[in-house]
Amino acid sequence: MRIDLHCHSTASDGTDTPGELVRKAGAAGLDVVALTDHDTTRGYAEALAALPSGLTLVTGAELSCRVDGVSMHMLAYLFDPEEPALLAERELVRDDRVPRARAMVARLNELGVPVTWEQVARIAGEGSVGRPHVATALVELGVVPTVDDAFGENWLADGGRAHVEKHESDPFEAIRLVKGAGGVTVFAHPGASKRGRTVPESVVAELAAAGLDGIEVDHMDHDADTRARLRGLAADLGLLVTGSSDYHGSRKTCVLGEYTTDPEVYGEITRRATGAFPVPGTGGA
Incomplete structure (x- = not known):
C-alpha cells in the first residue's frame, strides 16, 4: 500500500489542478493521496469529482505557523473544513x-x-x-x-534580502484549532534547514505535550542523518512518523510517491480523526 500524505495543487502553489493531481496520483500507483494546499481547502471539490477508482483521498491543509521567530508548517488532516474557528484562522493567514x-x-x-x-x-x-x-x-x-x-539567503529565504514576513499562526493554537475541528496534526519537514532556521527539539517536545500527533520524517529536504535523528525524536516523544513527497507538480523536482507513509501510521491517523474521513475513489471524470 503506497500512501503519500503531502501534495499541493493550483489551489495554492502547485502546478497541477486538483483533478490533474489525483489522476496523476492514481497513474503513479498510489493507493492514498492527501491534498494539503497552503491554508486553503478550495481544491477539495474538484479533487473529489475527479478521484479515480482505487485511489483514496485524504483531505487536509498545510498551515503556516511561526514560533519564537521561526517559520514552520503544520500538516492538518481530516478536519471539518467548515468549523468556524479554524476557518477564520486559515482565512486570516490566506488574506495576508x-x-x-x-x-x-x-x-x-x-x-x-x-x-x-x-x-x-x-x-x-x-x-x-x-x-x-x-x-x-x-x-x-x-x-x-x-x-x-x-529560496536561498540571497533572495526569498527567511531573512533573505527580499523576504517579507506574513501573518502566521501560533503552532500551539493551530494544534488546538485543528483538534477542535476533529483533525490530526503533523509537523511538516521539521529538519529542512536549507529553508532557514528550524524549530529546536525542545519546542517539538512542547508541541507534542500540547497534542501534536506526528512529524514528517521521510522528506526530500531531510538527509539520512536528519531522518535518523527525527525518527529517534519521534520515538522519544511518542509521535507518529510520516513520509511524503511534498509534491508541487513542475515547480519542484520531487515526484509523487517519492517518500511514503507506513500503512499502520496512516491507519492510526484515520482512527484519531473525527472531523472528516478518507474518501475512496469510484471513478472520477
Missing part, C-alpha cells in the same frame, strides 16, 4: 498573502530585479499566492536557475 507578495515584489524592484505584480499574479492564477510564485517569476526572468535557488 497578497500584501506580502506585493511587498516582496517591491523589495526585488529595489534590488534591481524587474519582476512585476502582474507577472506574479499570472503565475499564481486562482491559487493562494506565495513565495513559490515569486520564485517562479525569478526563474522566468533568468535571475536564478531554479525555484530552489530563489
Whole structure:
C-alpha cells in the first residue's frame, strides 16, 4: 500500500489542478493521496469529482505557523473544513498573502530585479499566492536557475534580502484549532534547514505535550542523518512518523510517491480523526 500524505495543487502553489493531481496520483500507483494546499481547502471539490477508482483521498491543509521567530508548517488532516474557528484562522493567514507578495515584489524592484505584480499574479492564477510564485517569476526572468535557488539567503529565504514576513499562526493554537475541528496534526519537514532556521527539539517536545500527533520524517529536504535523528525524536516523544513527497507538480523536482507513509501510521491517523474521513475513489471524470 503506497500512501503519500503531502501534495499541493493550483489551489495554492502547485502546478497541477486538483483533478490533474489525483489522476496523476492514481497513474503513479498510489493507493492514498492527501491534498494539503497552503491554508486553503478550495481544491477539495474538484479533487473529489475527479478521484479515480482505487485511489483514496485524504483531505487536509498545510498551515503556516511561526514560533519564537521561526517559520514552520503544520500538516492538518481530516478536519471539518467548515468549523468556524479554524476557518477564520486559515482565512486570516490566506488574506495576508497578497500584501506580502506585493511587498516582496517591491523589495526585488529595489534590488534591481524587474519582476512585476502582474507577472506574479499570472503565475499564481486562482491559487493562494506565495513565495513559490515569486520564485517562479525569478526563474522566468533568468535571475536564478531554479525555484530552489530563489529560496536561498540571497533572495526569498527567511531573512533573505527580499523576504517579507506574513501573518502566521501560533503552532500551539493551530494544534488546538485543528483538534477542535476533529483533525490530526503533523509537523511538516521539521529538519529542512536549507529553508532557514528550524524549530529546536525542545519546542517539538512542547508541541507534542500540547497534542501534536506526528512529524514528517521521510522528506526530500531531510538527509539520512536528519531522518535518523527525527525518527529517534519521534520515538522519544511518542509521535507518529510520516513520509511524503511534498509534491508541487513542475515547480519542484520531487515526484509523487517519492517518500511514503507506513500503512499502520496512516491507519492510526484515520482512527484519531473525527472531523472528516478518507474518501475512496469510484471513478472520477
